[in-house]
Amino acid sequence: MAAVKTVSTTPFSGQKPGTSGLRKKVKVFAQPHYLENFVQAVFDSIGDVAGKTLVLGGDGRYHNRTAIQTILKMAAANGFARVMVGRGGILSTPAASAVIRKYKTFGGIILSASHNPGGPLEDFGIKYNIPAGGPAPEAITEAIHARTEVIGAYRIVEAADVDLDTLGTRSLGGMEVQVFDPVADYAELMESLFDFAAIRAAFASGLRMKFDAMHAVTGPYATEILERRLGAPAGTVMNGVPLEDFGHGHPDPNLVHAHDLVEALTGEGAPDFGAASDGDGDRNMILGRDFYVTPSDSLAVLAANATLCPGYRNGLKGIARSMPTSAAPDRVAAKLGIPAWETPTGWKFFGTLLDAGLATFCGEESFGTGSDHVREKDGLWAVLAWLNVLAVRKQSVADIVTAHWTEYGRNVYSRHDYEGIDAAAAEGLMEHLRGLPLKGRKLGAYTVAFNDDFAYTDPVDGSVSKKQGIRVVFEDGSRIVFRLSGTGTEGATLRVYIERFEPDPTRHHIDPQTALADLIAIARDLAEIEARTGRQEPTVIT
Known part of the structure; x- marks a missing residue:
């Protein structure tokens, strides 16, 4: 049986999972101990893993295979009985959820930066999904983050890499590694x-x-x-x-x-x-x-x-x-x-x-x-x-x-993304919007019914999530929403959502950018987008 090695380490700052896990550039994850610290923090935060089964896979981006080998060796050292890994290290995020649920595993680790670019100079990501198959709730991600700030050692077995391309079961440090067809289930x-x-x-x-x-x-x-x-x-x-x-x-x-x-x-x-x-x-x-x-x-x-x-x-x-x-x-x-x-x-x-x-x-x-x-x-x-x-x-x-x-009726709708803007400028823009007293004000042809920073109380567990996006809602139901995305790795992405309800079928086929032009102008002026970010136009319009 392979020997378990305890490696001394020191914390890295900024290992706080976002809405979809921890995402950084590959060069950040490739630093000695960086991935290991985070994985150990996950294992330390999710309860007793001894004898449990873990699902593992990713989207195939650069660094996927390397990370999987590290995680397998750490899972063995931490006492997992079995890891189910998609052949070739491949496993889509929804398929991972399906496998976790079907086989009732102790959750899974998914390696992905979703829709972000991949490659040696691009993005990588990791997240833990709970036994129900979904992303870890805030209580768990906060515990993981807290652990990353004080971690002093991680455990890993010293062993050869596992063959990820052949279906079947093999042993790693006394742990079973099952390479399975990622598509079949x-x-x-x-x-x-x-x-x-x-x-x-x-x-x-x-x-x-x-x-x-x-x-x-x-x-x-x-x-x-x-x-x-x-x-x-x-x-x-x-x-x-x-x-x-x-x-x-x-x-x-x-x-x-x-x-x-x-x-x-x-x-x-x-x-x-x-x-x-x-x-x-x-x-x-x-x-x-x-x-x-x-x-x-x-x-x-x-x-x-x-x-x-x-x-x-x-x-x-x-x-x-x-x-x-x-x-x-x-x-x-x-x-x-x-x-x-x-x-x-x-x-x-x-x-x-x-x-x-x-x-x-x-x-x-x-x-x-x-x-x-x-x-x-x-x-x-x-x-x-x-x-x-x-x-x-x-x-x-x-x-x-x-x-x-x-x-x-048609909810005419568009999203304008301003990608890679200065993070401090983006935060300043949001603070500016939070401080605006808009109720009852006339903006163009629209009267503001209310504006707020959206907060949510979960109807099931009572958890509260604040600062989830600035809403400006008009009396006719039209809306402008401003939100900073949590999925990027560089700078900030400002997303602006514009919406107007159109009940008249004769106007349903009008181009959204034309139909929403007045609201788009109001949004840019209200947030002072050009002055605060230097951007005259969005990066992406959908």
Whole structure:
């Protein structure tokens, strides 16, 4: 049996997990003891791990394999009985959640920086998911952070690296390492939720689609499910081979970074349906021919059509959305007579609602959609849900969304991202907004009903989360939301969300940037964006 070595160490500052774990540049994680300190802090903070099983995998980005070998040796030294690791170190975030839940493991460690770029000079990330399959709640992440600030040693076995590419079980320092197929359990779960026969028939009848895996983790999942199990033609999956640097791309499924897909879905003769997923497989973008579906509308449309999918034939218990997501899903919930929950951004806030049976579908403005089948957002789940709806309704994406707007009205919506701005300037901008007394003020043609810094009290566990985004809500229901993203590794990203309800079907097809132009101008002036950040225009508009 390999010897357990105790290594003396000193704390690193800044090892505080954000909404999706700890994210830093690869060169930071590659420092001696940096990853080890954080992993030991996790193991020290989650309870007695002796004899337990851990799930381990990541999105295949640079440093993934190296980190996995370190974590395996540390898991053995800390007393885990078994670690289930995805073949090749590959495991999408939703698939990890599914495996944790199916095999009732003691949670899992997921290695990913989600939609951030990968490569030797780019980003890496790590997070712990709890036994329910979801991201660690704040009580655990705070305990992990506290431990990182005082850690003095970590434990690791001295042993050769483990073969990650051959399925099967092997021993490491007395611990069992099970290398498993990362796709099989997830694909089986999807088949239990959706009408694969109807989707197969739709492809056989000529439905054409393109799925852009962006050289990220969902390539193997999409190829197996879409092309092999559902019969989509070979080549349906674009950029399907996971690469350590995502093919020099930015694995964020939006209109800017998934430009190859957008181009493929443009013009006469384009496919009927297009979709993309991100680095770790939890986000999605949905397109029709010459038609973009916002994440807010996607959640609303899927909720309104949920009973077309076998896994949701009995209806939904509730719909939850992050605060910056548009109110479109709320309108569906009202018609269905079910609760509509508004939470801070971060999938962990949906976890207590899902576990308590208070919600079934959830969605975030940042291209995340999912349900109670796992405790993470799930990009391929959303794609398959759309395919199920398309197969049953036999209409185009545009026709389905347009019909939805006619029934419910349209929440015209856009997100403007200012990426990589000075962090101090970003904080100053938010402080400026917090101090503005706006109630009753006239801004252009709009009168402010209220403004606040969104705070959330969890209805299940009573936990309180403050400073979750500045809301400026007008008397007609229009909104401007300002929020700093917690997913970047360099500088700060300011996200500005603009929304206006349009009940008139004759105005539903107006371009959002045109329809929202006056509110966009108000947002820029109110926050003094150009003066405070030096940016005249957003980096990304979606």
